[in-house]
Amino acid sequence: MSDIRDILIVGAGQAGGCAAAALRSEGFTGRIVLAGAEPYRPYERPPLSKEVLADASADDAIFLHKPEFHDSLGLEWHPNLEIVHIDTERRSAASSDGRAFPFDRCLIATGGRARRLPGVADNLPNVFHLRTLDDARRLRERLLPGSSAVVIGAGFLGLEFAGVAARKGVSVTVLEAGEQILGRTAPRLFADWLAACYEKEGVRILCGVTLRRLEADANGTTVTLADGQELKADFTLVAIGQEPNVTLARGAGIALDNGIAVDARCETSVPGIFSIGDCASHPSAFLGRRVRLESWQSAQEQARVAARAMLGQEACYDAVPWFWSDQLGLNIQMLGLPDPSYSYCVRGDPDSRKFLVFGCGDRGLRYALAVNSGGDIRPLRNLLEANAAVDAATLMDTTRSIREIAKTALS
Amino acid sequence: MAWIKLAEQDQLADGEMIGLKAGGVAVALYRDGGEYFATSNICTHQYALLTDGYFEDGCIECPLHQGSFDIRTGRALCAPVTEDVQVFPVKIEGGQVFVEIA
Numbered sequence: 001m002s003d004i005r006d007i008l009i010v011g012a013g014q015a016g017g018c019a020a021a022a023l024r025s026e027g028f029t030g031r032i033v034l035a036g037a038e039p040y041r042p043y044e045r046p047p048l049s050k051e052v053l054a055d056a057s058a059d060d061a062i063f064l065h066k067p068e069f070h071d072s073l074g075l076e077w078h079p080n081l082e083i084v085h086i087d088t089e090r091r092s093a094a095s096s097d098g099r100a101f102p103f104d105r106c107l108i109a110t111g112g113r114a115r116r117l118p119g120v121a122d123n124l125p126n127v128f129h130l131r132t133l134d135d136a137r138r139l140r141e142r143l144l145p146g147s148s149a150v151v152i153g154a155g156f157l158g159l160e161f162a163g164v165a166a167r168k169g170v171s172v173t174v175l176e177a178g179e180q181i182l183g184r185t186a187p188r189l190f191a192d193w194l195a196a197c198y199e200k201e202g203v204r205i206l207c208g209v210t211l212r213r214l215e216a217d218a219n220g221t222t223v224t225l226a227d228g229q230e231l232k233a234d235f236t237l238v239a240i241g242q243e244p245n246v247t248l249a250r251g252a253g254i255a256l257d258n259g260i261a262v263d264a265r266c267e268t269s270v271p272g273i274f275s276i277g278d279c280a281s282h283p284s285a286f287l288g289r290r291v292r293l294e295s296w297q298s299a300q301e302q303a304r305v306a307a308r309a310m311l312g313q314e315a316c317y318d319a320v321p322w323f324w325s326d327q328l329g330l331n332i333q334m335l336g337l338p339d340p341s342y343s344y345c346v347r348g349d350p351d352s353r354k355f356l357v358f359g360c361g362d363r364g365l366r367y368a369l370a371v372n373s374g375g376d377i378r379p380l381r382n383l384l385e386a387n388a389a390v391d392a393a394t395l396m397d398t399t400r401s402i403r404e405i406a407k408t409a410l411s
Numbered sequence: 412m413a414w415i416k417l418a419e420q421d422q423l424a425d426g427e428m429i430g431l432k433a434g435g436v437a438v439a440l441y442r443d444g445g446e447y448f449a450t451s452n453i454c455t456h457q458y459a460l461l462t463d464g465y466f467e468d469g470c471i472e473c474p475l476h477q478g479s480f481d482i483r484t485g486r487a488l489c490a491p492v493t494e495d496v497q498v499f500p501v502k503i504e505g506g507q508v509f510v511e512i513a
Contacts, residue, residue: 018490044491047457061457069493296476300490324475331475374474378465403465 004104005030007310008093010083010248011109014296015277017042017064018303019107024073026307032073033101035081040133041070046296048136049160050326054168056140059133086252088270105310108249108260108268108275109303112242112294117152117214124216126235130157131242139237145169148233150223152214154181154205156325158239159198163327166201173204173231175223180207185323187338190357190369193350197328242294244279257281259292264316266306274310276302285318286384287337297322320384322377329353333377335384336367345392348373356380356395356402364389379406386410414502414509417449421506428471430462434512438499441482443469447501448482449510455487455494 007023009016012034020034020042036042042064051058065073082096086106093101114129116122128139139161142149147170151158154176162172174181180191195205210226214236221236244259255261255269259281266274266282277299281292301319308315324333330353338359348355356376359367365388368380379402383390388409395405415433423429423442430452431438439452439461452461454473463474470488472479478492485498500511 021490051457064491065493304490374459374463375465377474378467378472378477 004028004311006033006101006103007031007105007107008033008035008083008101008103009107009109010035010086010093011107011111011245011277011279012036012038012040012042012077012079013109013111013277013299014042014044014064015109015111015299015303016107018300019109019276019307020073020075021065021069022304022307023311026311026313028307028311031076033076033078033103035078035083035095035101037080037082038132038134039079041065041067041077041079043133044296045131046324048133049130049157050164052133052136053140053143053161053164056137059137062133083248084251086248086273088252088254088273091272104272106273107306107310108254108273108279109277109299110245110248110279112244112278114238115241115243117211117238117240120214120238124214124221125218126221127214127216128235128237130161130237130239142235143168143170147171147235149173150175150221150231150233150236151239152211152223152236153239153241154178154207155184155239155241156182156323156327158237159194160325160327161237161239162198162203163201166198166203167328171202173206173233174198175209175211175225175231176205176207177210178207181205185334185338186369187342187344187357187359187367189344189346194330194332197330201328242278244292246279249275249279257290261290264318265309266302266315266317267309274306276306282317284321286320291321291337293321293323295321295323320381322381324374331370331372331374333370333374334368335377335381338367342366343392345396347396347398358392358395360392360395363387364391365395376402379403382406383409414511416507417501417510418508419506420447420503420508422508423447426466428462428466430460433499433510436512438510438512439471439482440501440508440510441466441471443482447503447508449499449501450480450482450485451497451499453496454478454492455496456492461496 043062047062084096085094114131151174182191213224215222220234223231249260260275278294305315305317342359354372357369390409428441437452441448459475465472470479479488480496485496
């Protein structure tokens with residue numbers, strides 16, 4: 001590692017911040033430039049649609065590192081700085097204010113931005129997106145009892161917002177284009193159960209709807225559906241996913257494939273330039289295909305892999321996809337991704353709000369979802385990582401704990 | 412400083428843990444290799460009860476982010492946790508487990 005003196009990290013979110021800390025814990029003593037577009041030191045985004053929306057006192061708890069630890073890393077941290085160009089030949093990056101940042105290794109952790117509704121102007125009054133701490137703070141001010149909101153998109157972000165808003169006395173309607181909520185991450189039987197939980201909270205969810213128009217003025221918003229139905233609200237949250245920030249990489253001639261394409265070491269098509277987190281797509285041995293997963297796990301664990309790889313050490317990212325969500329007092333964790341070919345079964349009683357859902361393929365367990373059962377995730381992850389062939393009947397044996405079942409299967 | 416009775420000794424099998432309150436403090440009590448250990452039951456990262464997590468080989472793993480701590484020392488072992496969790500002294504008397512809460 002002696003020939004590596006300067007490492008540039010573009011993006012000071014969770015991925016960039018973790019990578020900086022990981023470089024130090026791997027013993028790198030050279031210069032680390034951490035350039036972030038936001039004014040804040042690295043923070044975690046999952047709480048933005050949960051604790052931060054619910055309670056202003058949560059703001060300070062979202063930062064990745066405490067100020068003393070952040071300071072102890074000895075980073076050259078540049079908030080509010082946009083890197084606009086990377087010269088891969090000369091190994092130097094340029095910021096929008098004209099400064100040059102030479103590097104021996106560069107890590108692109110530029111994340112993503114909230115996807116905009118096509119054909120809708122940006123910066124409409126009373127129309128919100130949720131990606132940054134500032135976004136969350138602006139939305140929090142709107143969660144007034146007796147007000148009304150429309151949420152477009154029933155993914156995790158939209159639902160978490162709906163749950164918090166409803167419990168604050170906001171009348172919420174969620175619109176989803178797909179036939180079910182959580183279409184990308186959860187099977188239908190769970191989605192329907194969760195949708196029923198929302199109904200009990202007074203949240204109206206409409207699936208399979210097509211938007212015709214979104215109009216907004218200083219008084220509120222009006223969403224018109226394809227069937228002519230009009231939904232008026234005080235404000236609208238557009239939560240239809242995110243788009244990876246790849247402009248910088250594209251300009252540098254780095255290969256893209258649903259985001260910045262990296263190998264298992266998180267290295268891009270340009271040697272010495274790496275990418276991690278929401279903006280990067282990686283080969284998943286578990287899924288047998290390239291994926292870009294917008295998750296806490298990708299940010300966190302790829303950061304450690306990239307740090308080692310940048311320093312020339314052995315490293316490989318091969319994690320089983322893992323996501324979690326907190327909504328309506330439910331902690332929901334998922335391993336793997338659902339697939340139409342899987343058959344699903346439920347262990348435990350959903351009415352107890354504590355249960356597991358298993359998705360099994362030809363060789364057994366491929367997907368698991370845990371509701372208020374976080375302690376079962378680790379043994380299930382062990383099973384999936386080992387590619388152990390455990391069938392549904394074994395998993396559904398309630399005379400044995402998941403921990404015991406996993407131990408037996410892996411012994 | 413006071414010793415507070417937390418549990419009966421046989422309330423826990425080896426390798427098990429339980430979440431309890433002592434003097435208004437949420438305590439996680441673990442039994443590992445015949446010995447008893449106690450830590451704060453709240454993860455130092457974000458609010459979660461450690462006893463909802465996974466306990467094995469002297470380590471407790473948080474149910475939310477899978478950060479883990481050494482139950483003997485409270486030491487934060489892996490990201491995302493960077494801050495150690497508080498540990499409490501434990502003593503056994505007359506088949507009962509006591510913890511000392513400062």
